Amino acid sequence: MHDNELVLLPLGGAGEIGMNFNAYGFGPPDERKWIVVDCGVLFGRETDTPGVDVILPDVRYLEERRQDILGIVLTHAHEDHIGAIGHLWPKLMCPLYATPFTARLIEDKLAEAGLQDHVRPKVVKLGGKIKLGPFDIEFHSITHSIPEPNALVIRTPLGTVMHTGDWKLDPDPLIGEATDEAEFRRIGDEGVLAMVCDSTNALVQGHSGSEGDVKRGLIELIGTLKGAVAVTGFASNLARLQSIAEAAQAHGREVALVGRSMHRITAAARETGYMKGFPRVIDEFEAADLPADRVLYLCTGSQGEPRAALARIARGDHPAVKLGQGDAVIFSSRIIPGNDIAIHELHNQLSALGVEVLTVEDHFVHVSGHPCREELSQMYRLIRPQIAVPVHGELRHMSEHARLARSLQVPQAVVVQNGDMLRLAPGRAMVIDEAPAGRIYMDGRVMTEADEGLTRHRRAMAFAGFIGVTLALDAKGRLAGEPSYFFEGVPEEVQEPVRDAVAETVKRHNPKRAGEEDLKEQVRRAGRRAANDAWGKKPVTRVEILWV
């Protein structure tokens, strides 16, 4: 008979900013009941994972324990927290819990995945509570860069966990209330075993700043502009959208929303009551008929996404919106790592049109939604946990977060990686087991495992191209016809030497002495070597036999 244990098992987010997926288990090792907090995606990048749109956590460990999962609780509606639901719910098939706005966007996800008739999120009111087996879960409103961010207080018979979700301390969040620090202090007063906390900005000094200040910055900046203005940012930051719209209004400009996710988010916000203070918006074609100084376009595409509204505007192929000399584009956003080249290329295209580009580099037009070091310190002072568990970060962020927590006299700070099963209680926190963990790629519509190596193989072809040689053999293993070739992404100059080397090799082939596998391997090596001699690079090289 084993004792109860409380464990944390991150399957995503402990090693990357994205793909957040944390499971909490309670019970003796073989009878644990589980809850999951968040179920998000990580976006693929052309450099690392060409052709992969989104990356999911590998949840096979929980899939095998599906009957013991009591529910998935979603802290807020960002893609890196809810984006994997459509892909992973069929594996886990458990109830979903979220506050109204988040639930509304989850419904979109489920509908996209054709799951709307199988599951609907259970709506928890702001500040609400749910009980899932041994877990008593309280939702506490906090501030972030989307409506309805929640920190979860998870009470168990072995202690309380504060799971922060994504947060900051914004004294003037514009939508929702400022974080109630007294409430968080009371939670701390009760005694908190562990705080599982956002590490995104653990390397950034100071305070993340306030949406209220950004609003004032935008009003001031937009007042200085004479031509048409387009502002781009993250559509899910509704407070920001409203600030921009109010800044437009303050200077007599009409607002048009441009881009699909602007409409998607504002529709969800309207249905959940968050659009009440939002200025009227007009159609983008209607806006385009107004004088330039009477209009402001609120656009998707701040990360240089080639199919988003702003990229189309910059290429001059947007059906409604044209910008040129005298107009301005404000990037009310930051550069997400890996997107710098695409964003700068967008700046270049806008510059070529004569459009002025205004960014956070020179203007106060953006703040982060995650806590910088001052805010982290403040939260540790309020909650005073026994154990700090940094999540939502790469190793560099989590390590520094742990260092900061220790400097604030948190007795124990533990850096975990996806798949580490961390026992929080009883006893000192320690990794007691390792669960299978990894990344699943959505490669087109097919789920593939990262270690299958498909993207690595494609990157090898991106680097040095592909050579395919087909040899026809008759029933006696003798060559028939001339070898046939594919040269893909390989310079012209390389082809002749490869053909010569292959011809030379097949000429020496004696079907009585060597089998076809031997022939294939010899031809492959000869072709690859000849390519390398001519080019200085080794293409991916394959040989196939066609039996005639």
Added chain:
Amino acid sequence: MHDNELVLLPLGGAGEIGMNFNAYGFGPPDERKWIVVDCGVLFGRETDTPGVDVILPDVRYLEERRQDILGIVLTHAHEDHIGAIGHLWPKLMCPLYATPFTARLIEDKLAEAGLQDHVRPKVVKLGGKIKLGPFDIEFHSITHSIPEPNALVIRTPLGTVMHTGDWKLDPDPLIGEATDEAEFRRIGDEGVLAMVCDSTNALVQGHSGSEGDVKRGLIELIGTLKGAVAVTGFASNLARLQSIAEAAQAHGREVALVGRSMHRITAAARETGYMKGFPRVIDEFEAADLPADRVLYLCTGSQGEPRAALARIARGDHPAVKLGQGDAVIFSSRIIPGNDIAIHELHNQLSALGVEVLTVEDHFVHVSGHPCREELSQMYRLIRPQIAVPVHGELRHMSEHARLARSLQVPQAVVVQNGDMLRLAPGRAMVIDEAPAGRIYMDGRVMTEADEGLTRHRRAMAFAGFIGVTLALDAKGRLAGEPSYFFEGVPEEVQEPVRDAVAETVKRHNPKRAGEEDLKEQVRRAGRRAANDAWGKKPVTRVEILWV
């Protein structure tokens, strides 16, 4: 009979930071004599140009006028100013002019390219002059992030051009003298027609800062560190290397150079007299035997280059240098756009070893070598040109630079792109012609043109893989044997549907009705469509016929 004209023809650098190559022509249109200023490379990036190490300007316009090129003048020894000499000199075959340190590194380039017996750079002393036909060229020492940066004053019968090269106004450059502003003012007093000027930091407010201040920052920071210290930065910034070495010395640490380019640069510096004030360096193996707090490693690899010293140290496979808990790595460098992911991955690996990572984000350990807006303004006040020609920038930098110049009352500021032939005199500056211009990729050892599309094709394979189908046909055009396949980077699930679609299509093939080109195209389309249906992505698909 035509009149003399003075023209500027940038073939590189007007549209990118890198690949600097500016030609100046003087004479009537058909009898122009040319000089070239700088001959640099741009580094390829996996995202845009996988498998391409360096990118060169397309100089065919000048190659066709080779007999009229009087010389190539190199302003300083950075790769984006001299790196293309080994590749392009055989096309241009003209004399090379440079100051001693630059000339010494050019000799390395020529030797690498096997050209050392064909050409040697002509050495110009600091502050020296050369006369090349109608061009009187004066070298003026300026400050930058490498020894011996030069601005060129190019006097012609139609006016004087100030070609700044890369520069900043560093009051305390540590190596070389601070820029003599009085001298630049005297040049301005003479009357300058055009200033062709560095745009790198045209978007950055304020002043770039001084190497002297970085030195003081490094001394202070290194004094706080207890374990072994590694510092990484650009090897060509000899002043920085010396600052780091002196900071080590100040705290009783021995210095070891780790990485090939550290040795290459210091060797060139030693031969040209720049190592006189440099502290003694010890061998890396010898250093590794010292106590951790007695050693500082000066390492290559600040951009996350996987084969550089620091990446090997972070992976734990450097033969001499091991770092761990309690040690620190200082990145005395910035993140070059496009390298953020690789650099952060390096930070993560170092964090995993327990190594503390210190960067310019939190510590004063780096300054840029290029002029920020205050310095640009100051230079315009000194030189007072009639025409500002921003170069050394992307469009966004050059546009903003031109805007700044106009705001400083420069009568004309012209944004040009590679290949624009800009007449500087007589008359108002204007683009009078377009020369072929573009990018040449060093793809392995083969030069390919950007618009050949080899890298685009390889990127398509990186995104969606490759399917090759080989069909054997007999002399009568009838199918022989089963089709043979290559599936590269394509998920398993996609293969069966493609085989079925191909089988279906070839079954319908009637050699009397349709030729083999028609067969190939039908099979290609059927295969690609089947892949798309199964996968949601369209692989690069090719079909070949093997005649038996």
